[in-house]
Amino acid sequence: MASTPPASSGIPIGVVAAAVATGVGFLPGINAFDGPVTAGELQALGWPPLGVVAALILDRDSRSRLGWVLAALAVLPFAVVVVALLSPLRGSLESRVEDVWEAMGVVPLLAAVAVISWALGLASDRLSRRRMTWFLGWVGVVVAVVVVSIQSGGLKAAAVATMLGLWWLAATLALLATARELRPVDEPLVEAVCVGAALVVGGAAGVLMRWSGQQGNVPGPEVTGAIVAAIVCALVIPVSWWARNRHLERRYGKGSLAPEDVAAITADLRSQADPRALLSKSAAMVVAASGHRDAAIVLGAEEAEQPEHWVVYPLVVAGERVGTLAVDPLHPEGPEPRQARIVDQMTPTLALVARAVTLAVQAEHSRQDVSRERDDERSRVLGDLHDGIGPLLAGLGMRVQARARSDPSDWLNDLAEDLADVRGELRRVVSGLTPSALDDGDLSDALQQLVASFRAGGANVHLSLGLTAVPPRHASVAVYRFVAEGVTNAIRHADAKQITVIVRDRASAIEAEVVDDGIGGVRTLGVGLTSLRRRAEDLGGTFRIEVAEPQGTRLCLALPAGEAA
Amino acid sequence: MTRVLLVDDHPVVLRGLASLIASDDGLALVGAAGSVAEAIALDGKPEVAVVDLHLPDGDGINLGIVLKARWPELRVLILTMNADSNSVVRSLGAGLDGYILKDADPEELLSAIHSAATGSLVLGRGASEAVVRATASAPRTDVLGVLDAREMEILGLLVDGLSTSQVASRLFLAPKTILNRVSDIVGKLGVDNRAEAIALGKTAGLGAK
Numbered sequence: 001m002a003s004t005p006p007a008s009s010g011i012p013i014g015v016v017a018a019a020v021a022t023g024v025g026f027l028p029g030i031n032a033f034d035g036p037v038t039a040g041e042l043q044a045l046g047w048p049p050l051g052v053v054a055a056l057i058l059d060r061d062s063r064s065r066l067g068w069v070l071a072a073l074a075v076l077p078f079a080v081v082v083v084a085l086l087s088p089l090r091g092s093l094e095s096r097v098e099d100v101w102e103a104m105g106v107v108p109l110l111a112a113v114a115v116i117s118w119a120l121g122l123a124s125d126r127l128s129r130r131r132m133t134w135f136l137g138w139v140g141v142v143v144a145v146v147v148v149s150i151q152s153g154g155l156k157a158a159a160v161a162t163m164l165g166l167w168w169l170a171a172t173l174a175l176l177a178t179a180r181e182l183r184p185v186d187e188p189l190v191e192a193v194c195v196g197a198a199l200v201v202g203g204a205a206g207v208l209m210r211w212s213g214q215q216g217n218v219p220g221p222e223v224t225g226a227i228v229a230a231i232v233c234a235l236v237i238p239v240s241w242w243a244r245n246r247h248l249e250r251r252y253g254k255g256s257l258a259p260e261d262v263a264a265i266t267a268d269l270r271s272q273a274d275p276r277a278l279l280s281k282s283a284a285m286v287v288a289a290s291g292h293r294d295a296a297i298v299l300g301a302e303e304a305e306q307p308e309h310w311v312v313y314p315l316v317v318a319g320e321r322v323g324t325l326a327v328d329p330l331h332p333e334g335p336e337p338r339q340a341r342i343v344d345q346m347t348p349t350l351a352l353v354a355r356a357v358t359l360a361v362q363a364e365h366s367r368q369d370v371s372r373e374r375d376d377e378r379s380r381v382l383g384d385l386h387d388g389i390g391p392l393l394a395g396l397g398m399r400v401q402a403r404a405r406s407d408p409s410d411w412l413n414d415l416a417e418d419l420a421d422v423r424g425e426l427r428r429v430v431s432g433l434t435p436s437a438l439d440d441g442d443l444s445d446a447l448q449q450l451v452a453s454f455r456a457g458g459a460n461v462h463l464s465l466g467l468t469a470v471p472p473r474h475a476s477v478a479v480y481r482f483v484a485e486g487v488t489n490a491i492r493h494a495d496a497k498q499i500t501v502i503v504r505d506r507a508s509a510i511e512a513e514v515v516d517d518g519i520g521g522v523r524t525l526g527v528g529l530t531s532l533r534r535r536a537e538d539l540g541g542t543f544r545i546e547v548a549e550p551q552g553t554r555l556c557l558a559l560p561a562g563e564a565a
Numbered sequence: 566m567t568r569v570l571l572v573d574d575h576p577v578v579l580r581g582l583a584s585l586i587a588s589d590d591g592l593a594l595v596g597a598a599g600s601v602a603e604a605i606a607l608d609g610k611p612e613v614a615v616v617d618l619h620l621p622d623g624d625g626i627n628l629g630i631v632l633k634a635r636w637p638e639l640r641v642l643i644l645t646m647n648a649d650s651n652s653v654v655r656s657l658g659a660g661l662d663g664y665i666l667k668d669a670d671p672e673e674l675l676s677a678i679h680s681a682a683t684g685s686l687v688l689g690r691g692a693s694e695a696v697v698r699a700t701a702s703a704p705r706t707d708v709l710g711v712l713d714a715r716e717m718e719i720l721g722l723l724v725d726g727l728s729t730s731q732v733a734s735r736l737f738l739a740p741k742t743i744l745n746r747v748s749d750i751v752g753k754l755g756v757d758n759r760a761e762a763i764a765l766g767k768t769a770g771l772g773a774k
């Protein structure tokens with residue numbers, strides 16, 4: 001019934017039929033506008049509005065059972081007239097119609113309720129259950145009013161009650177048939193009880209005041225009582241409304257994000273390095289605001305498989321699906337309309353969060369990729385340098401040495417020594433800056449090898465290794481370069497006698513120190529150390545230069561051990 | 566006079582070595598070749614052959630084996646730019662007589678040739694370190710170089726023992742996405758299945774946070 005109307009072709013038969021039925025149904029009641037109104041005419045005027053509702057429903061779905069049933073019911077007054085004409089009753093037509101209506105009593109109303117209930121149908125879904133509950137609820141009220149008016153007010157009062165009741169039912173049916181979602185029937189009851197309770201309490205206070213005023217001979221006890229009643233009522237209504245809100249909150253969640261919820265959810269966000277933590281926080285906010293049992297956010301354009309009763313909301317930014325929000329509703333048939341509205345309000349923001357997190361994760365991955373490519377490229381370039389320039393220098397050195405042997409001269413000896421220095425420098429540059437030493441072994445091996453090569457050069461270097469696990473490759477490279485640069489620096493610029501290298505891993509970090517006993521003082525960072533600092537920061541670590549005791553310099557590097565890239 | 570054969574594809578190195586040998590009265594150059602083919606074509610019954618590890622048409626170690634088969638008395642020294650442990654172990658295992666770095670001091674080169682001629686095993690400075698290192702076998706992280714950071718992250722979590730759905734929820738991705746990426750990882754690493762990829766990642770030092 002709430003479905004979209006099918007594309008109409010030609011004359012909408014259902015609507016025309018309903019309109020005709022409405023018109024025909026009105027015919028017997030038209031008399032009421034001329035002269036005294038009879039009970040029969042009032043009864044007759046109650047039914048045609050059902051035809052209007054029928055037209056509304058048949059316009060949406062021309063095959064709706066409810067629509068045709070209502071159209072048929074709209075013709076009932078005309079049928080009564082026909083029955084009166086054919087009946088063996090005596091008297092004028094008007095009085096005969098009157099007699100028929102009187103004979104039937106509430107039977108037409110009850111029959112109509114039965115037929116409409118059948119037409120409404122009771123499917124197992126939440127919407128049709130609620131539709132039926134609402135309808136029968138109002139039917140109960142209308143029938144009760146009609147019965148009471150028959151008992152107390154006689155024919156005419158019963159006719160008025162029936163007419164108004166039928167109009168009310170028609171209006172209700174129009175709403176029920178077109179609504180996409182219906183509130184649970186107890187919600188308005190709770191509201192009515194809340195308001196009623198306030199009125200009762202206020203009224204009781206007023207009566208009490210009036211009584212005590214009368215006892216104490218206070219002038220105008222009615223006025224005092226009324227004022228007190230109004231004041232008490234005004235005071236109680238907010239309280240009862242607060243109770244009603246608590247009831248709804250328990251059922252549907254808060255409907256908004258309270259500052260204390262946000263504070264509790266985001267308390268540890270600062271310490272989370274992974275941007276994806278934002279997603280679980282956002283899901284927790286959805287749960288807090290909407291009262292769903294659980295919620296989850298998944299990144300990516302594909303829809304993840306969710307448990308059957310979970311409800312899925314696509315997260316879309318600028319036409320691009322960036323993720324999915326899935327909620328686990330308390331009600332087995334899905335979120336209540338109120339909850340759906342809250343989630344709908346949140347999804348645009350969640351989509352932006354998902355997009356931002358996706359971008360942040362991509363950026364982090366790209367950073368790691370670029371960082372690694374940069375290392376690889378540097379290794380390659382330095383490797384090429386070594387393999388290309390190295391043999392040239394070696395060959396030149398051999399020839400100069402050969403000449404120096406056969407034809408010794410100071411000049412040639414100097415040249416040979418310089419060439420040896422150049423070869424040594426090339427070796428140092430290449431072995432110090434490429435992680436090639438790491439390609440064949442782990443960090444401990446590479447460091448021992450590195451320190452050995454410094455010792456071979458005459459430096460007094462002490463190495464203290466405390467690595468319990470193999471560090472991630474990029475941390476290994478950074479530590480290796482740090483030691484190579486640090487020791488070179490100490491030898492070259494600090495005039496150090498003794499250099500100590502300490503490398504160890506802690507629970508969450510790898511620490512490396514290069515301590516010398518050299519001239520110390522504030523040193524400007526060379527290119528090597530500057531790039532080390534940048535590198536350390538890239539990896540989320542720190543790099544410090546301190547003054548060592550009693551003299552010298554201490555270089556400290558700390559890298560997070562979790563960087564497994 | 567020790568008769569020396571030189572094989573190196575780098576003309577500057579070859580010229581340098583030749584003049585170095587010419588400058589030593591105890592050594593005589595009987596042949597110089599720039600490739601395996603040229604070396605095999607040479608004749609002159611050398612006593613010591615100094616062979617470059619990397620030759621344009623082959624491998625210095627194999628050439629050394631061929632030359633030794635031809636002249637059983639021949640001593641073969643491998644000459645290289647890199648102290649690469651695998652090659653050191655391989656050349657010694659092949660029964661060759663030593664290993665020396667090209668950029669060693671020229672005098673060191675000459676004395677290496679002399680000691681090889683007397684029959685002793687020669688290990689250059691860089692090379693002896695390589696032998697030490699080769700005994701401590703170390704894992705290589707390089708094999709994972711084909712993976713990008715995104716795949717490395719997933720493999721790291723799998724190495725940590727997480728299941729597909731746990732990885733998916735940790736990374737806020739659909740399990741299907743994880744399965745696709747895992748099959749990418751398996752393909753890129755050239756292994757047969759997920760378990761082998763995880764084993765490879767573990768060997769390479771991934772995970773273990």
